Amino acid sequence: MTSSTIRAEHLTVGYGHRAVVDHIDFTLELGDLLVLIGTNGSGKSTLLKTLAGLIEPVSGTLEVSGGRAGSQPKTVAYLPQHPVSSHTLPLCVHDVVGMGRFARLGLFGRSNDDDRRVVLESMRRTGIDSQADRPLRDLSGGQQQRAQLAQVLTREANVLLLDEPTAGLDITGRRLVNDIIEQERLRGVTVVMATHELSDAERATSVMLLAQRVVAFGPPAEALRDVHLRECFGFTQPH
C-alpha cells in the first residue's frame, strides 16, 4: 500500500485543449507541503483547480487521495482565491464556517454535536471565534479570509488545496495561517498552497516555481536558488 496522496505524471493543465503548464511530475506523501510560487498567470491556480477536480487535466495522469481528482469531496478541501460575494450575503461567520461540513453531511445528513464542536474549534484556531455572530459582509478582508480558512478546516480533509490563503493578511495573520498548516501536517494532512510570498515556502517539503512552465521543483533550498528566481521573476531575493 502506498502512502502517496497526490501523484501527477506527465501532467498538463489548462483550459479545454489549451495547455497552461505542461510536464508536471510530482508525488506527495502524507504530511507533505508543496508550495506553488509564481507571478500572476503563471499557472498556480490552474494547477490547484485541476487538483481539486474543477477542471480536467489536458493530458497525463493525476491521482488525488486515491482516486480521480474531484471524486473525493470528503477527503479533499479546496480554498478558492476569491471565494465569497460577501457584499450581499446575509450570513454570519458561524454559518459560513459551518458550510464546510456540507461535504460530509450531503443532502440529508443531520448535523450533530460533533459537527458543532468541529465548527467552534476551527473558528477558535483561526482566531475568528469572537466574530462568530457577525455578518460576514461586515468583516474586513483579512477577517473574511480567516473565516474561509476556518470553513476549509471544518472539512477535516486529508488533502488541503489552498489558493493564496495568506493574501490580504497582515504579518500576524500570515504567521497564524502558516502555523495552522504546520499543525495540519503533523496530523498527516497533505497541503498544496499557492502563494506570492517566498517566506511561505520556508517550511515546505517541496517548492514548485511556475512561469507557465515548471521552472524549478524540489526542496526549498534547491528550487529557490537565485538562478531560478531570476528566471521566474526577473530578480533575486535579498540576502
Next chain:
Amino acid sequence: MNFFVEPFTSNEFMMLALIAGSLVSLTCAIAGTFVVLRGLAFVGDALAHGLLPGIAIAILLGFSGVIGAAVGAGVMMGGVGLVQRKLRLSGDTAVGLLFVGMLSLGVIITSRSDEFVGDLTRILFGQLLGVNSTDVVWQVIALVVVALIAFVCRRPFLLLTIDEGLTSTSGFSVRLFHNLLLVVVGITVVASFQTVGTLLVLGMLVAPAATGALFARRIESMMIIAGVVGILSTYTGLLLSYHFDLAAGASIVLVAVAIFALSATLHEIRSAQRRHDELPHAHGHVHL
C-alpha cells in the same frame, strides 16, 4: 378601521386576491432569496417574459394558460442552458437573446388574433382580482413544491450563492443544482403571473428578498422578512387599488419597491451612524 378591513370582509374577490397574493408572496420569498443571492434577477425576468408565447399558444389551442406558461418556462430554461454551452456566449447575452426572442414571438402570436385583446393585458399585468379558488389551490401546490425543493437542496443552493468551485468540491453537481434552482424560479414565475403578470413578477421576486438581504444574518430570516414584506405589499397594494381604483398588480409591486427603498435608506442611515460611533474621539480631552 373599516378603511383597512371592510374591503376584504365585504368582497369575496378581495379576500381571494389577498389569499392568492399572500401565497405568491411566500413562494417568491423562497425563490427570490436565492435569485438575489445568486444574481439571477435577469434570468428570472427573462423566464417571466418567456412565458408569453407559451400562454398564447395554449390559449389558442384551448388549453389552460398555466400549462402554456409551464411549457414556455421549460423552453426558456432549456434554451438558456443550450445557448450558453454550445455558443460560448456570456450568460447575460444568451439570456437576453432568448428573452427578446420569446417576447417578440409572444407579441406576434397575440397580435394575430382578436381573441387576445383582453388576454394580453391580463398576461402582462395580471388579474389578481379575478382569481378563483382553483387558482388558489394551484398556488398552494406551487408553494409546497418550491418549499420542498428549497428545503431538500438548501445546502447546495447555499454553496452556489458563495462559489461554484466550493459547491463542486463539496460533492454537489453545479449543473444539476443550478438547473434545479432555475426550476424553482420557473415554478414561482408560472404561479405568480396570474397575480401580478409577467411584466411585474420580477418585482415580487426581487424587491421583498432584497429588503430581507439588508437586515438578515441568516438565509432563513431573509426568507421570513421577504415573506412578511411580500404579504404586507399585497395587503397595502390591494387596499390602495380598492380605494383609489388603481391596477392591483402594479400597486402591489410599487408598494414592495417602495418598502425596499425606505428600508435601504434606513439601513444606510444606521450604517453611517454605526461608522460614526466607531470612529475615535476627535475632541482634545484625555479619557482616564
